[in-house]
Amino acid sequence: xxxxxxxxxxxxxxxxxxxxxxxNMMYLVSRSITQGRRAGLISLGGVAVGFLVYLxxxxxxLSVVFATVPGxxxxxxxxxxxxxxxxxxxxxxxxxxxxFAPVDLPPDSTxxxxxxxxxxxxxxxxxxxxxxxxIPQFVDVRAGHLVVQGFVLGGVQIAVSMLVxxxxxxxxxxxxxxxxxxxxxxxxxxxxTGSLLGLIxxxxxxxxxxxxxx
Numbered sequence: 001x002x003x004x005x006x007x008x009x010x011x012x013x014x015x016x017x018x019x020x021x022x023x024n025m026m027y028l029v030s031r032s033i034t035q036g037r038r039a040g041l042i043s044l045g046g047v048a049v050g051f052l053v054y055l056x057x058x059x060x061x062l063s064v065v066f067a068t069v070p071g072x073x074x075x076x077x078x079x080x081x082x083x084x085x086x087x088x089x090x091x092x093x094x095x096x097x098x099x100f101a102p103v104d105l106p107p108d109s110t111x112x113x114x115x116x117x118x119x120x121x122x123x124x125x126x127x128x129x130x131x132x133x134x135i136p137q138f139v140d141v142r143a144g145h146l147v148v149q150g151f152v153l154g155g156v157q158i159a160v161s162m163l164v165x166x167x168x169x170x171x172x173x174x175x176x177x178x179x180x181x182x183x184x185x186x187x188x189x190x191x192x193t194g195s196l197l198g199l200i201x202x203x204x205x206x207x208x209x210x211x212x213x214x
Contacts, residue, residue, distance in 0.1 A: 001145055002152045006138040010153045013134050014160035016196040020090075023124045027117065028165055032172035035107050040169035042110055046117025047165065051158045053122065058131035059150035081205035083129050088201060092194035130157065134200075 018025070024047050032040030108116065121127055135157060139149045168175070178185070 043117035050121025
């Protein structure tokens with residue numbers, strides 16, 4: 001039903017998105033550095049729930065809307081490609097600021113940490129575009145069971161994001177010190193992720209597939 005190629009594609013997309021500094025990473029890293037790993041993991045729990053909300057809405061509703069209004073799907077797809085291209089530029093442009101730079105933040109309660117993680121993800125354009133435009137590119141309409149495919153591929157993305165972000169949360173303090181002393185490594189990371197996102201943006205913009213409701 002879900003091919004190995006589709007899973008690999010989603011893994012690459014998920015890695016490109018999660019490794020590019022954005023609202024989720026900034027919030028998780030800032031909390032982990034200033035309030036500790038426990039605070040970072042609680043915040044990550046909120047982020048995970050946000051992904052589940054997006055996955056459910058996209059899988060159960062957006063595919064129908066996009067199949068009914070192809071122009072809307074095309075607009076969202078091109079917006080996704082443009083946003084990925086912008087992220088690629090942000091990753092490689094000179095003078096960027098590291099997401100691991102320490103920032104002073106007041107301590108928050110467990111409930112607020114979780115809620116802020118959730119809201120940060122729900123208001124994150126990267127998450128919206130990923131579920132509305134990127135992951136559907138890997139759904140095989142000829143195989144049927146689009147809802148099941150959507151949940152499986154979305155689950156792969158969430159698993160990749162949680163694994164990478166957990167590692168980032170646990171290592172945030174160490175990474176901050178490492179990159180502060182070795183700016184060359186930071187530039188390498190930016191160029192690698194920027195190149196990956198740029199390639200995905202080109203593929204998305206040129207892909208001629210259209211959503212179909214089965």
